[in-house]
Amino acid sequence: MKLAALAIAGSLALAACASDETGSGGGSGSGASGGSEDGPKIGLAYDTGGRGDKSFNDSAYAGVEAAIEANGGEVQELSPNADASNRADLLTQLADDGYNPIIAVGFNYADVIGDVAEQYPDTQFAIVDGTGVDVGADNVTGLQFAANQGSFLGGVAAATKSETGNVGFVGGVQSPLIESFEAGFTAGAKAVKPDITVQVQYISPAGDFSGFNDPARGQIVAQGMYDAGADIVYAAAGGSGIGVFQAAAASGKRAIGVDSDQYETVGDPALQAVIMTSVLKRVDNAVEAYIGSFVDGSVQGGQDVVNDLSTEGVGLSYSGGFIDDIKSTIDDYTQQIVDGEITVPETPSN
Incomplete structure (x- = not known):
């Protein structure tokens, strides 16, 4: 594929x-x-x-x-x-x-x-x-x-590329849909490194949809994760993801975008430089x-x-070339999911 x-x-x-x-x-x-x-x-x-x-x-x-x-x-x-x-x-x-x-x-x-x-x-x-x-x-x-499947691949990429063994997930609003992103991401990361630390935080609670459009809050949440040792943070937070990218740039770390190829859409070269990949929901x-x-x-x-x-309704972007070197790993996990050898969870385990 x-x-x-x-x-x-x-x-x-x-x-x-x-x-x-x-x-x-x-x-x-x-x-x-x-x-x-x-x-x-x-x-x-x-x-x-x-x-x-x-x-x-x-x-x-x-x-x-x-x-x-x-x-x-x-x-x-x-x-x-x-x-x-x-x-x-x-x-x-x-x-x-x-x-x-x-x-x-x-x-x-x-x-x-x-x-x-x-x-x-x-x-x-x-x-x-x-x-x-x-x-x-x-x-x-x-x-x-199947956002959980695409997010699983994001977790695989994060764990494979992480140098600290510590990654993060920032969700926009706590809800069953965004929790499926979390579940897939965590499962993918742990499939690669079972002992990896996955920090998880939501910008706003269930019923409060401001978390999808609050870049300032997204930056604060992500900065806390970078400060706590994460070197890659996945932003499943809509417009708030810009704040996660800003925190990554300020910390000299990396981030993962969501839905569209945010390397192509973000517009700012300083932010492009930190977007390792995006979990695409087509x-x-x-x-x-x-x-x-x-x-x-x-x-x-x-x-x-x-x-x-x-x-191919979900997947990862390769813009910027940051994950070209692990494409075979991504493809292998993709095929295992398609073949039914891996069943990706839809809800967080905890």
């Missing part, structure tokens, strides 16, 4: 931060982003932080852009307000305005997407990192990722494929599409 092909080589078209695109209510983002009048009218409701996070949201936008290039169409982007209390309103606004399909970026929409979709049975909805099964509507598709590919299936009429709601190592 050629995991190097998973690197996103600068495919993300970064733009101004969502805070510059949205009004004080956070209800409306940029309108049609290129494309043409032909093709689908795509609604895109972002997760916390909006477009410009150089991570999760940007990857979703890149998938929409690729779909528009292939199929025509246009996109309307909306971002949640500061406390993210208007998620249902965003989906409703897009549906009322005739956008179809509508893509909700992030599991935080799980509590509202079923109710909204039920009110608009002729509109197709997708939720990234959520489920389309048993949500009360048959027009919702879940776009899921949200862009999943979103593009979903829109393509909508265009050709094959979308079937009420189900989940799972992207894992076997489909």
Whole structure:
């Protein structure tokens, strides 16, 4: 398997931060982003932080852009307000305005997407990192990722490269989804070095989603790990990951990015120098494929599409060349997972 092909080589078209695109209510983002009048009218409701996070949201936008290039169409982007209390309103606004399909970026929409979709049975909805099964509507598709598998490879890389036998995991918000990143990372690290120390800390507790968009706090948490002996820290924290990279640069250590190839998207050469690899969750590919299936009429709601190592839906980036020398090790563990010889846990052992 050629995991190097998973690197996103600068495919993300970064733009101004969502805070510059949205009004004080956070209800409306940029309108049609290129494309043409032909093709689908795509609604895109972002997760916390909006477009410009150089991570999760940007990857979703890149998938929409690729779909528009292939199929025509246009996109309307909306971002949640500061406390993210208007998620249902965003989906409703897009549906009322005739956008179809509508893509909700992030599991935080799980509590509202079923109710909204039920009110608009002729509109197709997708939720990234959520489920389309048993949500009360048959027009919702879940776009899921085996993030634990990709994170396992991140743990393998961290343990193989660590010189101190001490690595760290910074999660944005304590939740079952982010805990699956933690579980995979820890399992991968311990598969290589059973006695390795894995420091774990979350920026915000369950229910408080500020941890995905708080670089200052991310920097403080990561700095504490570096000070405690970690030489590589994995940031599964959305926009807060920038703070982890800043702490790595200040400490002369290294970090691991998440979701997109953050070596390519971070923009700052000083931060690029510390991003050893990124655990890729190919949200862009999943979103593009979903829109393509909508265009050709094959979308079937009420189900989940799972992207894992076997489909190259997750993996590691090789940008910068920092882990080129351990590619054979990464490939070996990848094959063991694909062949079922290794079952990667989805929940932390402790």
